[in-house]
Structure formats: structure tokens, C-alpha cells
Amino acid sequence: MGPLQKAGSHRRPWRPHGTWPPRPRAGFWARGLVALAAACSCGAAAGNLTQARQTPIQGPLSLAHFVPGQSACYDRNKRLPLAVVDAHLHARPFGGPPLPFPDLLNHLRQSGVLFANLYGIGQRLPIQSPCTNPLDCPGVPLQPTLKSDFSNAQNSLDFEPDDLKLVLSMTFADLARPAEVLPQMAILDKDYPGLFRWMGELNLVKQALFNNGHQAVAFETIAAWKPFMAELRRRRMPLAIHADLGNNQQPFQYLPLMERVLSLYPDNRIIWMHLGLSRELSVIDTRQHVALLESLLDRYPQLSFDLSWRLLDDQVFSDRSQRDRYVALINRWPDRFIPGTDVVATAGSGAMAYRQELAITSGILARVNDEAFRRIALGQNFFELAGLEAVAPPICRLVR
Numbered sequence: 183m184g185p186l187q188k189a190g191s192h193r194r195p196w197r198p199h200g201t202w203p204p205r206p207r208a209g210f211w212a213r214g215l216v217a218l219a220a221a222c223s224c225g226a227a228a229g230n231l232t233q234a235r236q237t238p239i240q241g242p243l244s245l246a247h248f249v250p251g252q253s254a255c256y257d258r259n260k261r262l263p264l265a266v267v268d269a270h271l272h273a274r275p276f277g278g279p280p281l282p283f284p285d286l287l288n289h290l291r292q293s294g295v296l297f298a299n300l301y302g303i304g305q306r307l308p309i310q311s312p313c314t315n316p317l318d319c320p321g322v323p324l325q326p327t328l329k330s331d332f333s334n335a336q337n338s339l340d341f342e343p344d345d346l347k348l349v350l351s352m353t354f355a356d357l358a359r360p361a362e363v364l365p366q367m368a369i370l371d372k373d374y375p376g377l378f379r380w381m382g383e384l385n386l387v388k389q390a391l392f393n394n395g396h397q398a399v400a401f402e403t404i405a406a407w408k409p410f411m412a413e414l415r416r417r418r419m420p421l422a423i424h425a426d427l428g429n430n431q432q433p434f435q436y437l438p439l440m441e442r443v444l445s446l447y448p449d450n451r452i453i454w455m456h457l458g459l460s461r462e463l464s465v466i467d468t469r470q471h472v473a474l475l476e477s478l479l480d481r482y483p484q485l486s487f488d489l490s491w492r493l494l495d496d497q498v499f500s501d502r503s504q505r506d507r508y509v510a511l512i513n514r515w516p517d518r519f520i521p522g523t524d525v526v527a528t529a530g531s532g533a534m535a536y537r538q539e540l541a542i543t544s545g546i547l548a549r550v551n552d553e554a555f556r557r558i559a560l561g562q563n564f565f566e567l568a569g570l571e572a573v574a575p576p577i578c579r580l581v582r
Contacts, residue, residue, distance in 0.1 A: 236578050245296055245347060248561070248572040255578035256560060262294075263548030264540060267561035269299040270383070270422075270455070270490035270522025273337070274330040277307030278314035281527040283337040289527075289536040290346055297347045297561055299522070299568070300338070301383050301422075302330020304353040305396070314528060320393035326356040328366060335374040349568045351380035351422070355410070357399045363410040379568045381414060382422025383455055386443065387436045389426050389462045404442045411447045420451040420567045422488065427458035430465050437474075444482045451567060453520065454478075455488045457508075464497050468504045472511050479515050486567065489558070490522030492542045499546050509549050516554035520564050521547065552577040 238257040239247055243266060247254065268290070274280050281289075290298055305324035313319035331354050338348050352370060355363045370378060385391065387398035414421055423443065428435035440454065457475065459466070478485055499505040512519055523539040525531070547559040557563045560574035 238578050239575060243294065243296060245345065245572075247575050248296070248565075250571060250573045252573075252575065254575060256556070256575045257578040258552065258555065259578075263555075263559070264294060264544045265521040265547060265559040265561075266295055267297040267299075267521055267559070267564050268295050268523050268525075268540070269297075269520045269564045270488055270524050271298050271300055272303060272524070272526040273300045273334050274302045275314055275526050275528040276303050276305070276316050276324070277311055279529040280333075281529055281531050283341050286527050287341065287343055287346060289533045292533045293537045293540050295540065296345075297349070297564065297570075297572070299349045299351055299380060299564070300334050301351045302334050302353040303526075304330070304355065304384060305391070305394075306330065316391060316394040323395035324391060326354060326359070326362075328354045328369065330354070331370060331378075332373070335370070335377050338377070347570065347572065349380055349570070350374075350378045351382055352378050353381075353383060355381060355384050357384050357386055357407070357423075358397070358403060360403065360406045360410060363407075364413060367410070367413065378419075380420055380422065382420070382453065383424050384422065386423050386425040386439055388424050389429060389460060398436060398439060401439060401442060404439070404446060407443075407447070411450050415450055418451065418569060420453055420486075422453040422455060424455045425458060426460045427463055427466075427471075429460075429462040433463060433466050433470075434474075444478065444485060448482055449484060451484050451486070452482075453486045453488050453567070456491045456494060456524075457487055457489070459491075459494060459497065461493060466498075468498060468507050472507045476511060476514070479518055486518045486520060486563065488520055488522055489546065490524040490543060492524075492539055495542050495545055505546060505549070509546065512546070512554050512558070513551045516551070516557045517563055519554070519558050520567065521558050552579075 236255045237253065238260070239254045246252070273283070273286060290296075304326060306327045306329060307313050307316060307319070307322060307324060311319065311322050313322055316322065316324055331350075331352055334350055338350060342348075352367065354366055385396060388396055411421075423440070425440045425443075426436055427433065427440075428437065440458070444452065457471070475487065499508065521543065523536070523543050525536055525539050544559065547555055550558070556574050556577050561572065562574040564570075565572045565574070
């Protein structure tokens with residue numbers, strides 16, 4: 183067996199175990215979400231609609247409700263419109279100590295999240311630096327490293343939960359140095375065979391890090407990705423890419439880079455983070471943006487988009503007229519989006535802060551149709567991308 187052939191995992195396969203601990207007593211956060219659910223017309227009964235003869239899930243959701251063959255349905259009218267999947271969670275910060283892993287797992291439990299895709303941070307601040315956020319330390323370089331991936335893998339084994347399903351992502355890869363990717367994948371494979379199902383979040387272009395030594399990957403370098411992209415295809419491993427679309431001066435400045443990736447590797451499963459938006463692109467014609475996303479979805483069947491990061495709500499979704507354009511897009515392409523918070527688990531971060539991020543990033547999901555809600559909020563798209571055997575429960579239908 184070659185060093186890059188996927189070895190059998192020494193981790194036991196996922197099987198559901200009971201239910202996660204009870205939801206904490208409702209406070210202002212939960213009451214606000216109840217109000218949101220009540221105001222949302224997408225899942226609520228209208229006119230003389232009544233619930234069909236089905237068996238709604240009772241009590242808290244658990245992994246047992248995602249086992250293939252179970253038939254109980256998810257009643258959107260009686261549950262908060264929150265994602266049960268966090269497909270974009272950074273378990274390690276850029277620098278400084280992380281939130282202890284057991285605390286992170288408890289944050290998930292207390293928020294009703296059952297499935298989490300754990301990213302590390304592929305570029306770390308130097309260990310001698312007192313910085314924890316590169317934005318606060320311009321001029322301090324970020325250094326590619328395997329450290330976060332090793333930490334996530336070992337923690338997932340040391341604290342493996344029975345009531346949550348964790349997916350691990352390789353975050354070390356530097357897209358500007360493609361020749362280094364396969365050898366480093368082999369290192370992870372040797373020590374943690376079969377544990378990693380995902381690659382990313384990798385930076386194609388991230389303007390926020392330009393002051394810390396990062397540059398946009400050169401156009402010609404993308405063709406040199408072929409060896410590791412072929413390995414990702416062999417493993418059916420998705421690649422999650424952070425690629426800023428542009429900035430306020432040139433909204434589509436970096437689009438050619440992402441189009442180059444998609445045109446060269448149309449058979450790779452690629453997830454474009456944050457719909458391509460960023461702090462540097464705070465003003466955009468949403469009609470043009472939605473038209474672009476739709477065109478890409480139509481041309482590249484293996485492309486998906488990630489809805490993580492509260493910035494999407496801050497800059498776009500909080501405006502109802504603009505949000506509705508994205509809701510319509512998601513409803514037309516319900517199998518091409520995944521949810522996530524983009525929370526970075528730094529030491530001292532609390533459960534309430536995590537729940538608030540989950541509520542904000544789930545906000546748009548309260549307004550999509552039932553098919554999109556099941557595939558995104560209840561995780562079916564994520565399960566298929568990650569190769570999990572879990573199946574999202576059906577939505578309880580309403581009939582007249």
C-alpha cells in the first residue's frame with residue numbers, strides 16, 4: 183500500500199448513542215428565535231393546512247434521528263430554525279491557547295448541534311508572538327503548519343463523543359506551494375489513518391491576511407495543483423476554498439482565480455466559502471452577485487457554496503430585499519449549499535457567544551423551503567459531501 187492510499191481507520195464507525203443532554207432553559211436568545219420562527223412563513227401552516235398523518239420527532243434531536251431507515255419527521259412549526267450541522271468550525275485559533283476541547287463539545291451540545299466539521303487553522307502565528315488574531319498584528323507573518331490538524335485529530339480521539347459526530351478537515355495545505363501537499367498528507371495518513379474526510383479551509387486569496395505575508399495564489403500556480411487534486415478526487419475528499427471575490431473598488435477582481443480552479447478541476451468537489459464575500463467587499467450589486475453564483479452552479483456541477491460567517495448577515499442578509507434574492511437562489515439549488523458558523527474557538531469563548539453565532543448564521547435557513555432546509559440545516563448536503571451514512575429526517579408535510 184502506497185503512503186497516500188487511504189488506510190482503514192482505527193476509529194470505530196459512527197453509531198448513534200442515545201440523545202444529547204437537554205436543551206438549556208430558554209432565555210432571551212431562545213425567545214428571539216421563537217419569534218423568528220413564528221414570523222417565518224416558509225415552514226408554518228397557512229389557511230386551513232393541517233398536519234398529515236406522520237410521526238413527528240418528539241423531544242431533543244439526537245444522532246438516532248439521523249440513522250438510515252428511521253421515519254419520524256421534523257416539524258418545522260414546532261422547532262427553532264437552527265442548523266444541526268456546523269460544517270465550518272475552527273477548533274484552533276491563529277495563535278494563543280484554544281478553547282479546551284471538552285468545552286467546545288459542550289458548546290455544540292448546548293446549542294443542539296449534532297454534527298461538526300472541525301477545521302484547524304492552516305497558517306499559525308509564530309509561537310513567540312503574543313498575538314492571537316493576525317488582524318491585530320500587521321507585519322507578523324503567518325506560517326503554514328500541520329500543528330492544528332495534529333491537535334484536532336488527537337483531541338477527537340482522546341475526547342471522542344458518543345452523542346456527536348465530528349468530521350476532521352486537513353487545513354495545513356498552502357495552495358501557493360502545491361508540491362508540499364502530498365508529502366504532508368502522507369504524514370497525517372501515517373499517524374491518523376482514515377480520520378480526515380475533508381480538506382480546507384485553504385486560502386486562494388484572503389485580503390484580510392495581506393498584511394501578514396499572505397498573497398493571492400498566482401494564476402499559473404493553479405495548474406500545478408494537479409497531483410494533489412487527483413488524490414482528493416480518488417478519496418472523494420471535498421476541498422473548501424476561501425477566495426475573496428473582490429473588494430469595493432473592484433468587486434470581481436479575483437474571480438478569474440476561482441474560475442481557473444473550477445475550469446481546471448471540474449470533477450473535484452469544491453466548496454467556495456462565504457459566497458465569495460468578505461469585509462473588503464462590503465458593497466456589491468446583489469443582483470449581479472446572485473446571477474454570478476447561479477451561472478457557476480449551472481456550469482460546475484461539483485461546486486457548492488458555504489453559508490458560514492455572520493458577515494453574510496451583517497452585509498447582505500439583514501436587508502430583506504437582498505436576502506430574498508439569495509433565498510430564491512438557494513431554493514432553486516437546494517443541494518448545493520452547506521451551513522456553518524465560522525466560529526474560532528479561542529480560550530475563554532463562551533457557549534452563549536457560540537449560540538448567538540449559530541442563530542445568526544442560521545437566520546436565512548428559517549426562510550428557505552422545506553427541501554432546502556432539510557438538505558442544508560438538517561445536514562443532508564454535508565453528509566453526502568463528507569461521505570457519512572447519516573440521513574436527514576424528512577420534513578413533516580402539511581396537507582389541506
